[in-house]
Amino acid sequence: MSLKSFAAKVFAHYHRRKIDRWAANPIKTQERVLRELINGAKDTKFGKDHNFVIIKDHTDFAKYVPVRDYEDLKPYVEEAVAGKEDILWKGKPLYFAKTSGTTSGSKYIPLTKESMPGHINAARNAILCYIAETNNADFVDGKMIFLQGSPELNEQNGIKLGRLSGIVAHFVPNYLQKNRMPSWETNCIEDWETKVDAVVEETINEDMTVISGIPPWVQMYFERLKEKSDKDIKDLFKNFNLFIYGGVNYEPYKPIFEKLIGKKVNSIELYPASEGFFAFQDKQDDNGMLLQLDSGIFYEFIEADKFFDKNPKRLTLKDIKLNVNYVMLISSNAGLWAYNVGDTVQFTSLKPFKVIVSGRIKHFISAFGEHVIAKEVEEAMKDACSSYQVSISEFTVAPQIEPKQGLPYHEWFVEFETEPKDIAAFSSRIDQALQQQNSYYKDLIDGKILRPLEIFKVKKNGFKEYMKTQGKLGGQNKLPRLSNDRKIANSLYELQS
Known part of the structure; x- marks a missing residue:
């Protein structure tokens, strides 16, 4: 010593x-x-x-x-x-x-x-x-x-x-x-x-x-x-x-x-x-x-x-x-x-x-009164990743209020390191874990106000590209885990193309 x-x-x-x-x-x-x-x-x-x-x-x-x-x-x-x-x-x-x-x-x-x-x-x-x-x-x-x-x-x-x-x-x-x-x-x-x-x-x-x-x-x-x-x-x-x-x-x-x-x-x-x-x-x-x-x-x-x-x-x-x-x-x-x-x-x-x-307090999703917070989506993602041996680089969540068809839903933007073999089962696991934590969200799913979440796969380094476009790459800058609007979601769509 x-x-x-x-x-x-x-x-x-x-x-x-x-x-x-x-x-x-x-x-x-x-x-x-x-x-x-x-x-x-x-x-x-x-x-x-x-x-x-x-x-x-x-x-x-x-x-x-x-x-x-x-x-x-x-x-x-x-x-x-x-x-x-x-x-x-x-x-x-x-x-x-x-x-x-x-x-x-x-x-x-x-x-x-x-x-x-x-x-x-x-x-x-x-x-x-x-x-x-x-x-x-x-x-x-x-x-x-x-x-x-x-x-x-x-x-x-x-x-x-x-x-x-x-x-x-x-x-x-x-x-x-x-x-x-x-x-x-x-x-x-x-x-x-x-x-x-x-x-x-x-x-x-x-x-x-x-x-x-x-x-x-x-x-x-x-x-x-x-x-x-x-x-x-x-x-x-x-x-x-x-x-x-x-x-x-x-x-x-x-x-x-x-x-x-x-x-x-x-x-x-x-x-x-x-x-x-x-x-x-x-x-x-x-x-x-x-x-x-x-x-x-x-x-x-x-x-x-x-x-x-x-x-x-x-x-x-x-x-x-x-x-x-x-x-x-x-x-x-x-x-x-x-x-x-x-x-x-x-x-x-x-x-x-x-x-x-x-x-x-400003980073939440409550477009339909569900009051979903960061801790809940992180716990749901952790549960699904553990169950399906999946690893991710980053993710964020936004409401899809006006889909082209069907009921509104929460859209999860995920950059995978190792992808699930069954993306539908993986999505369902996240959704069930979120419902267990948040009774408001569960009631909206059960009441056919929302449909279960959907995952949008972000390309490799897609989130880094997004942070770079915002002038927030590195240092103490953090990506919001969720938003009550589509600003980040729309930017990710644009970078994906």
């Missing part, structure tokens, strides 16, 4: 105990966080506009601070971007994480001196919890790769701007710098396909022990490695045993990953976003992610089915139930207040509080 791996184990058990302390006192921890946030921002423009000086508890907070999305918060953000101080949080933000919005163009999410440690420490603690659980720290002596956006930053009014993953790259601790790949120069390459080729060249002969990134883009990296070497990943990187990922559900990708790697490897799921690092998987035998309650973020939840009602009830952790679909709101020391991050979550545990991401 090296000195570095021994030190990592000691460090891991120390931080695991700290995490366990706040996780065992979730309500008090969150009440304290809310008080600290209100006190920290009471003299800001937002705080003065929303009576922070008289807010004493969550009831007051919900009374004076309405739920907002980015569009609602934008007037305050624009003042902060212009360089004004004490707008959403005290002083000026250190950075703005620039993201592409669907309705508001570019979005500028503030990152402050107080909020940055939440991003850095949560990523570190995810790895430390893994070490504490498995007693495996040997990987710290090998090379680690984090497939991410360019770390090059711009500056505007004294505040630096860039992608979150690029900003975070500036905070990699010194003890990891020698182990971290790719090189700074390669990380700065903007074109994703060029970047992947450069990463392959730099890493193909290295001892890679940890690989991290969004699954579809890591898959592309693995495929390029295999093309160049004609070897499984396990034969290239003999000590590779840990995959860290976030952004999308890993389950649909797992079969093709195991095929590319040539063995099963441990994995850690993360739940990071520009708005905050919300949760991470802290146990290998539990797919729930530990909600980060002591990281300068106060959480509220609204039942997803009631979100679009007038004045839906805003819940705190003490009101939460298992397996209910909630829209998650956050208030943070970055200056976001009752902010709808757009995600829906379900709690898998209340002691401690653990979540899975079930989808996006």
Whole structure:
């Protein structure tokens, strides 16, 4: 055992105990966080506009601070971007994480001196919890790769701007710098396909022990490695045993990953976003992610089915139930207040509080009142792939409201790695699995309002071509799992011809 791996184990058990302390006192921890946030921002423009000086508890907070999305918060953000101080949080933000919005163009999410440690420490603690659980720290002596956006930053009014993953790259601790790949120069390459080729060249002969990134883009990296070497990943990187990922559900990708790697490897799921690092998987035998309650973020939840009602009830952790679909709101020391991050979550545990991401509040299918969410289609696809020994690269789902003939249906666009021998039976299995999860969908099928789903086979690399046409190939970009309209579907049809 090296000195570095021994030190990592000691460090891991120390931080695991700290995490366990706040996780065992979730309500008090969150009440304290809310008080600290209100006190920290009471003299800001937002705080003065929303009576922070008289807010004493969550009831007051919900009374004076309405739920907002980015569009609602934008007037305050624009003042902060212009360089004004004490707008959403005290002083000026250190950075703005620039993201592409669907309705508001570019979005500028503030990152402050107080909020940055939440991003850095949560990523570190995810790895430390893994070490504490498995007693495996040997990987710290090998090379680690984090497939991410360019770390090059711009500056505007004294505040630096860039992608979150690029900003975070500036905070990699010194003890990891020698182990971290790719090189700074390669990380700065903007074109994703060029970047992947450069990463392959730099890493193909290295001892890679940890690989991290969004699954579809890591898959592309693995495929390029295999093309160049004609070897499984396990034969290239003999000590590779840990995959860290976030952004999308890993389950649909797992079969093709195991095929590319040539063995099963441990994995850690993360739940990071520009708005905050919300949760991470802290146990290998539990797919729930530990909600980060002591990281300068106060959480509220609204039942997803009631979100679009007038004045839906805003819940705190003490009101939460298992397996209910909630829209998650956050208030943070970055200056976001009752902010709808757009995600829906379900709690898998209340002691401690653990979540899975079930989808996006805007990414669903309810063209006929079926309320189908991402978690349901992913579970249905997982079931069918397992039953028929099928592997897929990617898929998305859209409603077909006006078919040329027959009843409307859900159309599943699927790029197969290995196709089912009986596509009709495979489709039927997916449909039955979806009906078992979603009673609204089942009622529509039984009532002859909808007919069972149909699969459209997308050509090889069809989804990559689509993402490229949208300027979203690689990095932190994700394909929506489902849509309530035909925009993605129609684009896939055009690319297929």
